[in-house]
Amino acid sequence: MPFGRYAPFPTVDLPDRTWPSKTVTKAPRWLSTDLRDGNQALIDPMSSARKLAMFELLVRMGYKEIEVGFPAASQTDFDFIRQLIEEGRVPDDVQISVLTQAREELIERTVQSLAGAPRATVHLYNATAPLFRRVVFGIDRAECKALAVEGTQHVMKFAEQYLGDCDFGYQYSPEIFIDTELDFALEVCEAVMDVWQPGPDREIVLNLPSTIERSTPNVYADQIEWMSRNLSRREHVALSVHPHNDRGTAVASAELAMMAGADRVEGCLFGNGERTGNVCLVTLGMNLFSQGVDPEIDFSDIDGIRRTVEYCNQIPVHERHPYAGDLVYTSFSGSHQDAIKKGFDALERDAAQAGVPVGEYRWALPYLPIDPKDVGRSYEAVIRVNSQSGKGGVAYIMKTEHSLDLPRKLQIEFSRVVQEHTDGEGGEVTPEQMWSIFEAEFLTNGPKVGLLAHRAVSRVDEKDMLNVDVRVDGEIREIEGIGNGPISAFVNALATIGVQARVLDYAEHALSEGSDARAAAYVECQVGDRVLWGIGIDANTVTASLKAVLSAVNRAMR
Ligand SMILES: CC(=O)SCCNC(=O)CCNC(=O)[C@H](O)C(C)(C)COP(=O)(O)OP(=O)(O)OC[C@H]1O[C@@H](n2cnc3c(N)ncnc32)[C@H](O)[C@@H]1OP(=O)(O)O
Numbered sequence: 001m002p003f004g005r006y007a008p009f010p011t012v013d014l015p016d017r018t019w020p021s022k023t024v025t026k027a028p029r030w031l032s033t034d035l036r037d038g039n040q041a042l043i044d045p046m047s048s049a050r051k052l053a054m055f056e057l058l059v060r061m062g063y064k065e066i067e068v069g070f071p072a073a074s075q076t077d078f079d080f081i082r083q084l085i086e087e088g089r090v091p092d093d094v095q096i097s098v099l100t101q102a103r104e105e106l107i108e109r110t111v112q113s114l115a116g117a118p119r120a121t122v123h124l125y126n127a128t129a130p131l132f133r134r135v136v137f138g139i140d141r142a143e144c145k146a147l148a149v150e151g152t153q154h155v156m157k158f159a160e161q162y163l164g165d166c167d168f169g170y171q172y173s174p175e176i177f178i179d180t181e182l183d184f185a186l187e188v189c190e191a192v193m194d195v196w197q198p199g200p201d202r203e204i205v206l207n208l209p210s211t212i213e214r215s216t217p218n219v220y221a222d223q224i225e226w227m228s229r230n231l232s233r234r235e236h237v238a239l240s241v242h243p244h245n246d247r248g249t250a251v252a253s254a255e256l257a258m259m260a261g262a263d264r265v266e267g268c269l270f271g272n273g274e275r276t277g278n279v280c281l282v283t284l285g286m287n288l289f290s291q292g293v294d295p296e297i298d299f300s301d302i303d304g305i306r307r308t309v310e311y312c313n314q315i316p317v318h319e320r321h322p323y324a325g326d327l328v329y330t331s332f333s334g335s336h337q338d339a340i341k342k343g344f345d346a347l348e349r350d351a352a353q354a355g356v357p358v359g360e361y362r363w364a365l366p367y368l369p370i371d372p373k374d375v376g377r378s379y380e381a382v383i384r385v386n387s388q389s390g391k392g393g394v395a396y397i398m399k400t401e402h403s404l405d406l407p408r409k410l411q412i413e414f415s416r417v418v419q420e421h422t423d424g425e426g427g428e429v430t431p432e433q434m435w436s437i438f439e440a441e442f443l444t445n446g447p448k449v450g451l452l453a454h455r456a457v458s459r460v461d462e463k464d465m466l467n468v469d470v471r472v473d474g475e476i477r478e479i480e481g482i483g484n485g486p487i488s489a490f491v492n493a494l495a496t497i498g499v500q501a502r503v504l505d506y507a508e509h510a511l512s513e514g515s516d517a518r519a520a521a522y523v524e525c526q527v528g529d530r531v532l533w534g535i536g537i538d539a540n541t542v543t544a545s546l547k548a549v550l551s552a553v554n555r556a557m558r
Pocket residue numbers: 037040070072073074100101102103106125126127136137147175211274
């Protein structure tokens with residue numbers, strides 16, 4: 001690999017940086033640029049129907065600043081902005097913005113698109129980095145600054161001409177800020193501010209993009225802290241960041257930039273955008289949420305959000321996308337499943353002890369950084385079983401899907417049965433398939449001895465006597481036994497037909513509440529020289545226990 005062709009990214013001389021010891025305790029101002037930076041990166045840019053669906057989603061989620069397009073780019077872009085304004089679709093607490101290059105004719109068209117808007121922001125950009133000054137524009141520093149200054153003047157001139165009493169805002173971006181000499185980025189921003197004259201009730205948004213992410217996030221944070229410290233009129237500046245994801249570290253860049261003083265973050269849902277995308281607003285917001293900080297955005301229906309975004313962008317969201325992918329709350333592997341199952345049990349116990357509903361109790365669960373229910377997911381897919389799974393996963397499915405709380409040794413025994421299935425057939429075992437395997441193994445698999453009826457006589461302080469009708473190899477027999485309780489009496493009765501069984505362990509629980517409640521009984525038996533579990537399910541607990549004994553007996557004889 002010709003790595004010698006690449007130079008290390010220059011660092012910032014900021015030995016007294018303060019951001020590493022800061023924490024983010026409040027959501028920044030968010031701006032969604034899905035309809036502009038996101039849209040400009042699509043193979044098939046959004047139709048007006050898709051744009052509207054995206055806009056309405058963003059409003060529903062709670063975004064208050066939305067970049068709605070690049071109106072000078074196309075008639076579709078222009079018309080969409082006109083539609084939003086003319087149909088009064090922008091809520092009172094939402095500020096829309098539009099982007100333009102620093103070219104007079106484009107600025108005019110851009111400002112015209114906003115006519116009649118009660119509130120709006122024009123966002124002007126020009127590239128300030130040396131490579132762009134030399135290669136793309138063929139201009140020097142002074143000419144580059146002049147482009148920004150004159151662009152700002154044009155914006156103000158046309159705003160006055162076309163926008164009447166619009167509550168008008170201004171945003172400037174030194175594009176490719178990340179590669180711009182810091183002193184020059186500062187000089188251009190100061191010159192732009194000299195034109196706009198920010199002050200009380202006259203904010204300016206200065207947006208410092210990592211247009212092509214090329215540094216580690218700490219260097220970007222240093223750049224942001226340096227700018228935040230050196231900008232004049234700082235209290236009237238909304239210092240904004242716009243991280244791209246070329247190195248795959250946009251989220252970290254945004255988070256460190258917030259620690260370094262950024263007030264505002266621009267990005268796209270699920271990280272759509274040019275090349276590797278803009279920073280993902282969902283991940284950023286949910287990262288705050290998972291630290292107990294209100295993201296001020298509603299992510300409670302993450303799957304609905306994802307579906308709309310997939311429709312608008314015509315790009316699928318990856319199964320492993322943080323917080324939203326299909327598989328991100330799912331464990332296949334045994335040790336994870338074991339820990340999750342124990343985690344749920346502990347959470348229920350701890351919440352009950354504290355007298356707090358489990359849905360409100362402080363979340364702490366192995367392998368699940370947040371409660372899937374908080375984003376509208378169920379626990380259904382938290383554990384899925386395949387050849388990588390162990391008893392914990394099998395037990396979890398049996399409990400959550402089939403209400404059977406298998407004793408630990410039975411979990412081990414049944415998970416071996418499931419493992420034989422996955423080894424033989426491969427793939428995943430769905431809850432329905434697991435029930436079929438369970439039924440075939442424990443409940444229905446061609447009983448040699450079947451239970452038909454039982455009658456008990458229990459006298460106080462005496463042993464129980466049990467009279468049972470059984471079918472043995474197709475022949476109906478009546479047998480009798482005595483013992484300390486019905487199970488012991490039944491085992492005693494079975495001995496009369498040559499079935500030698502000894503009960504080693506027993507557990508039972510109710511399956512459902514109410515008059516049609518059923519019980520599950522689990523019995524560990526020694527039958528001959530084998531030790532196996534059997535299971536019985538019945539409305540009558542004694543019947544369930546006797547069925548459980550026969551389940552073990554039949555398994556031994558199979
Ligand atoms: C980092 C970002 O995401 S920036 C946003 C980028 N988004 C877009 O470009 C989407 C919309 N763009 C468009 O539809 C078109 O580019 C238009 C309509 C704006 C302009 O189209 P055209 O006039 O055909 O120009 P073209 O697309 O080739 O743009 C390049 C020209 O603009 C100049 N230019 C580029 N950016 C800027 C800027 N911010 N300010 C002033 N001039 C600029 C270039 O130097 C070049 O000029 P030249 O032709 O004199 O060499």
